[in-house]
Amino acid sequence: METSDRSPREGPQPTRRLINLMLGSGILASIVAFIYPAIRYIIPPLVSESTSRSVVAAKVGELKNNTGEIFKFGSKPALLVRLTDGTYRAFSAVCTHLQCTVQYREDIHEIWCACHNGIYDLEGRNVSGPPPRPLEVFEVHVQGEDVVVSRKA
Amino acid sequence: MTTVYRRVLSWLDERFGAGSIEEFLRHKTVPVHRHTVWYYFGGMTLFLFIIQVLTGILLLLYYRPTPNDAFESVQYVMTQVRFGWLIRSVHSWSANLMIFTAFVHMFSVYFLKAYRKPRELTWITGMLLLFLVMGFGFSGYLLPWNTLAFFATKVGTEMAGSIPVVGKWLLIYLRGGEEVTGATLTRFFGFHVAVLPGLATLLLAMHLLLVQRLGMSVPPGVEKAIGEGRQPARSMPFFPNFLLRDIMGWYAALGVLGALAAIFPWELGTKADPFAPAPAGIHPEWYFLFMFQTLRYIPAKVIFLEGEFAGLLAFGAAAAVWVAVPFIDYKAGFGRVTRFFTGLGVFALGYMAVMSALALR
């Protein structure tokens, strides 16, 4: 332009048309590349947002009295127990000794770790064997048809 | 094509005098000399700020500012939401790049004496914007509610508590209570997405308006050389020549951001536990490191002041001097370059670099 200080260039220059095409397609494509993730981002994902605070552990009536069931809570297993009186309790199913998964023993009405015979009572307290600490206890609420387990605040 | 453009322009011109804007753009020029490259950093900072606004709005769609949900919602964004990892990583990386370019912009303006009369107000609004940007960084750091951020915020806000008389009040004001809790999180969220953006928009408008009114400053050395006829006064039109170069830079920045986000996703860490002992190696974000390190070196008592307060006082005084530099170095306004202020700038830059390096050691 009028104030340019560039020296005249040697050789043939790409035509104006070609440059405009390159620029136009580049801008168009890059805008698509920016808009596309944004739109995909705005569409909510299928997995509902209850990744680790609370989870539906079971449906009401799924568990018989005096039985237990392992469910996934975040990336760790948890144990839902239905007591003989029909009430629910939930615990972390990760044994505090060597991180094996514990289970509910219907015969002794206690929580048992098969790895080293660790025993917890139905309050999650370590009562026998190697476990050094109690199990983490979760809260259980029955909401309609769902048995919802959540971390204690 | 051209006729459509003309017609649209004339339509707008009839409504609000858009023609004068076009007229202004046509006449706006940018000086060309060996320091022209520094002119790009202001625009780059502005571009990154816009990226921050856009990605910030997107993050708002999923983020929940409560201590129970904050970490989980960010985790959800990172793992479940499509491209959530990209949006969040870009937001974090862009924040850091923005602070970096803002500092580069500030120091280039300082060394090229662009703050001299008549641009004192541009300098002051710019400095205030820099403080705001750091405020954005400080408040945003806590929002994912991870261990590192939790304790960094605890330490950072504790410093405010060391100020006599108002310290206690200030601490409670910042934390929303005696301790860093959910109240702090809500508060910082409010600062980060409402208070600071509002202030920043206002100041940014003033800053940009002043830049447009006053045009770009030519460094005193170059000005003198032109005045003495040793160098021709060259310039290029802002539109489109300079703007196209700007856009080139912005595109490059976008590429860098995308690559950083994909190759080095911003880590989330572990969820903050207020009752857990503080982990080793708590440190604030890199742009606060020089202050953090200085406060470590200050003894518990300086004369009759608390060490921490003395440090804050020194930084406050330094910041005040820095903001007021156009008035202190008023001689620069007459084209006289004082070696002292260039030296001061070199010292400040060196000090920040050395202290940050020591903190990272």
Add this chain to the structure above:
Amino acid sequence: MKKILVALLMLVWALIPAAARGDTDSCITCHSALEGKLAEPAKVFDQDIHHQSGLTCADCHGGDLHDDSLNAMSPAKGFRGAPKKTQVPEFCARCHSNVTFMHNFNPKARADQYSQYLTSVHGKRLKQGDTKVAACVDCHGVHNMLPASDTRSPTNVANVATTCAHCHANAVYMKGYGIPTDQFARYQKSVHAETLAQGDTSAPTCTTCHGNHGATPPGVSSVPNVCGTCHVFFAQLFEKSPHRAAFAKLNLPGCVQCHSNHEIVKPVDDWVGVGPKSVCANCHTSGEKGYTEAEGMAQDLAKLREGIERADTTLDTAERSGMEVSSARLELASANEDLVKARVNVHTFNEAEVRKLTDQGAGISTKTHEAGLAALHERDVRRKGLGVALITIVITIGGLYLKIRQMESPPRS
């Protein structure tokens, strides 16, 4: 001098009207005014469990606590004084062996401490006149006895080891008994001491294996029974294993042969097998069946361990790249569980029993490793997407560059 002082004090005491003195314990009153050893009991007695239960000095030592004169301590008033070391157990047993009497204070109180003590090495030696051995007060303290539940008590589970070590770790004191004095130092390094220090008060201390009042080292054949009170599975497996008969024949103690007695550290997989750290190779030599079994068990464990580590590293990398792999993590936990169980099954000393579990775990770990790889593949797809975006960016930048050059080049004439 001292006597004059005592006499003077008693005179002053006598001058105060009895009514003003109230119903006080004259033992405490006088002894607290004394110096040194004689004052010690009076100073600490108010913390003592006996005092808390309403007992007085006179209940153990006899005498008359209402008499202010030295007469209170005359044998005529039933004064017994302090027992000699050899008499201490009987002295305490006067009450503590009396079930009926003890039930007045604690309905669950036991009264067999004295009879147990007589069976202990301490008790037997004391009977023979050895006064260096521990009697009741050496472990329980004298006038400031606290219940074992009190964390300050020397018999509290957290303090038992230090209490025993008081004598047993003292090489000079223990000289002549011909037993080692490093048990405490070695126990301190054990997994038991570590667990106890972490606050698990059910973790074993000296008395858990040796007994308290009937303290005696367990015999060679009873070792598996002692350990088996807590480590049930291991004792059961050992009981059925070929080692049981072999160890009995050689008169070797069960568990401690490999795990040591006091310095019971966390076992590592290297103990199994035939490597340099192996405990199997202590007895088994190349060519025997036991040697091949050991070698096989070590390989099984290593295979699963490496499989889990590999899967774990892959999942870590995937997680750091922002990928969701929580289901795979959950599955990997069960592979880990198989490894833990396989380590238990080592105590069958039968390679097939170990392999059964490690094969199962290895299958799971391979599967989770693959899930991790799939997640990493997804990450690479993301990077390819980024690559495409970068290409569009580069094209645009190139276009801009050419546009500027073209714009700024002087028009051709």
